[in-house]
Amino acid sequence: MTHLICMRVSVIRMRAIRLIQPGLPLVEVEQEPVTLNTDEVRVQVAAAGICRSDVHYRAGTRPVPRLPVTPGHEVAGHVLEVGSDVTTPEPGDRVVIHYLISCGKCPECRLDREQFCETGSMIGLSRDGGYAEEIVVPARNAIPLPESIATEVGAVMMCSTATSLHALRRGGFQPGETVAVFGCGGLGMSAIKLAVAMGAGGVYAVDIDPAKLEAAAGLGATPIVFDDSSSVTADVALELVGLPETMAAAVRSLAVGGRAVAVGITHEPFQLHSFNDLVLREASVIGSADHLLSEIHELIAMVIDGILDLSDVVTGTIPLEANAVNGAMDALQRHEGGIRSVIVP
Numbered sequence: 332m333t334h335l336i337c338m339r340v341s342v343i344r345m346r347a348i349r350l351i352q353p354g355l356p357l358v359e360v361e362q363e364p365v366t367l368n369t370d371e372v373r374v375q376v377a378a379a380g381i382c383r384s385d386v387h388y389r390a391g392t393r394p395v396p397r398l399p400v401t402p403g404h405e406v407a408g409h410v411l412e413v414g415s416d417v418t419t420p421e422p423g424d425r426v427v428i429h430y431l432i433s434c435g436k437c438p439e440c441r442l443d444r445e446q447f448c449e450t451g452s453m454i455g456l457s458r459d460g461g462y463a464e465e466i467v468v469p470a471r472n473a474i475p476l477p478e479s480i481a482t483e484v485g486a487v488m489m490c491s492t493a494t495s496l497h498a499l500r501r502g503g504f505q506p507g508e509t510v511a512v513f514g515c516g517g518l519g520m521s522a523i524k525l526a527v528a529m530g531a532g533g534v535y536a537v538d539i540d541p542a543k544l545e546a547a548a549g550l551g552a553t554p555i556v557f558d559d560s561s562s563v564t565a566d567v568a569l570e571l572v573g574l575p576e577t578m579a580a581a582v583r584s585l586a587v588g589g590r591a592v593a594v595g596i597t598h599e600p601f602q603l604h605s606f607n608d609l610v611l612r613e614a615s616v617i618g619s620a621d622h623l624l625s626e627i628h629e630l631i632a633m634v635i636d637g638i639l640d641l642s643d644v645v646t647g648t649i650p651l652e653a654n655a656v657n658g659a660m661d662a663l664q665r666h667e668g669g670i671r672s673v674i675v676p
């Protein structure tokens with residue numbers, strides 16, 4: 332009898348910080364570990380970035396399809412256990428986690444549009460994410476992280492850096508072209524670094540915040556106050572804010588043959604003069620959503636080769652505690668200066 336009680340007590344429970352109801356703070360819970368499928372790996376979370384999207388999920392300004400859910404889509408850690416069909420990664424490997432889970436077989440997946448996979452899901456949104464001691468994901472989503480990249484940096488690379496790379500790709504960016512970045516938050520700073528690293532002929536950083544413009548200038552961009560953005564001419568303009576004004580300005584900034592890429596989240600329409608803005612310059616307006624697994628591999632290679640320096644992207648670490656996590660999210664919600672906090676359980 333004593334033995335049975337011991338068995339029950341010794342079942343290891345996992346701590347997680349979960350979204351139970353939008354509009355309310357996240358809550359710390361203890362859960363039974365998830366059972367592992369044959370193609371999955373269990374990862375001990377070593378770093379989980381707190382992203383602005385998570386703040387939107389908590390506030391209820393972006394719908395969450397599954398509740399309760401553990402947020403966290405910027406995750407790195409160590410493989411604890413692998414399913415019986417998994418050959419790579421192996422237990423003990425350091426990994427980063429690609430947050431989009433896709434089947435690899437449906438028409439969209441076969442066209443390299445895995446973001447639109449018919450049975451796709453996203454960790455930290457439609458399945459449990461990294462605000463926890465452990466996470467279970469398909470093995471193909473756990474990508475080995477070289478020792479020279481810090482775990483916290485690896486985690487943050489999974490979202491804004493990868494999404495910026497995809498936006499530049501969607502914009503058909505070629506070395507030598509001029510890039511205008513509208514909005515110099517986390518995504519914008521990554522976009523500027525990438526554009527510089529990939530050989531842009533010039534990079535304009537457009538924002539209203541003097542501190543962000545100064546930081547952007549430090550990365551090699553030409554800072555432009557938004558009101559003066561009519562002076563900008565770019566081959567590729569990235570809209571990362573999600574406002575009708577910045578979207579319209581991004582289109583108006585285009586050179587002949589230019590491409591404006593919409594990335595920012597908004598429900599507001601923007602106005603476009605089809606003849607003046609598009610026809611007269613053969614300009615294009617393109618949408619860009621998330622990023623691809625293949626781009627994560629490219630990013631890791633760029634950091635390893637020293638082309639891309641991300642050593643300064645993480646500005647603080649916090650413990651896996653509800654108060655600390657909610658506090659960091661509150662700060663993000665108040666738009667307190669480019670803070671990128673990472674949970675280190």
Ligand SMILES: [Zn+2]
Nearest residue numbers: 382384490491
């Ligand atoms: Zn994110």
Ligand SMILES: [Zn+2]
Nearest residue numbers: 434437440448
């Ligand atoms: Zn698919």
